[in-house]
Amino acid sequence: MCSPLHKVPARVCMNAGDHMLSLAQAAKAAGKSRPTIARAIKSGRLSAGRAADGSYEIDAAELVRVFPLAPHGAGTMKQSVPLDGAGLDMTMSPAFSASEREALHARFLEQSETIRRLWQRLDVADQRVMAEVEERRRLLALLTDQRSRPWWRRWFR
Numbered sequence: 001m002c003s004p005l006h007k008v009p010a011r012v013c014m015n016a017g018d019h020m021l022s023l024a025q026a027a028k029a030a031g032k033s034r035p036t037i038a039r040a041i042k043s044g045r046l047s048a049g050r051a052a053d054g055s056y057e058i059d060a061a062e063l064v065r066v067f068p069l070a071p072h073g074a075g076t077m078k079q080s081v082p083l084d085g086a087g088l089d090m091t092m093s094p095a096f097s098a099s100e101r102e103a104l105h106a107r108f109l110e111q112s113e114t115i116r117r118l119w120q121r122l123d124v125a126d127q128r129v130m131a132e133v134e135e136r137r138r139l140l141a142l143l144t145d146q147r148s149r150p151w152w153r154r155w156f157r
């Protein structure tokens with residue numbers, strides 16, 4: 001579920017396991033303190049469940065909804081990457097790999113083609129509906145014309 005197509009960044013999903021975060025994990029991911037996250041839960045702004053041991057379980061998507069994720073250096077989080085970029089962990093990078101870009105591009109092209117075909121089908125269906133409406137109008141006019149004539153004129157035109 002933690003793919004680039006989802007709105008939950010990898011750094012949240014790496015800690016999530018089954019997409020549920022502890023209070024400490026949520027605070028670290030959002031760049032906020034644990035009391036801030038706890039206050040948000042108690043006020044009802046952030047929904048969370050309780051684990052069997054009584055600790056909070058926060059859904060990663062819910063955390064992102066309430067607290068847009070902070071940059072890596074925000075809040076009390078320490079910068080783990082040197083300024084020169086040495087030792088950069090590519091799993092934390094928001095950029096897509098070449099194979100992911102190709103897969104996304106292929107999916108985009110496939111969906112674009114599907115949308116184009118659906119528009120064509122919709123246009124054909126609209127034409128059929130308009131033809132049926134016109135046929136009904138013609139038949140109604142014919143029936144209305146027949147009923148307004150005297151009975152002996154209906155048979156002889």
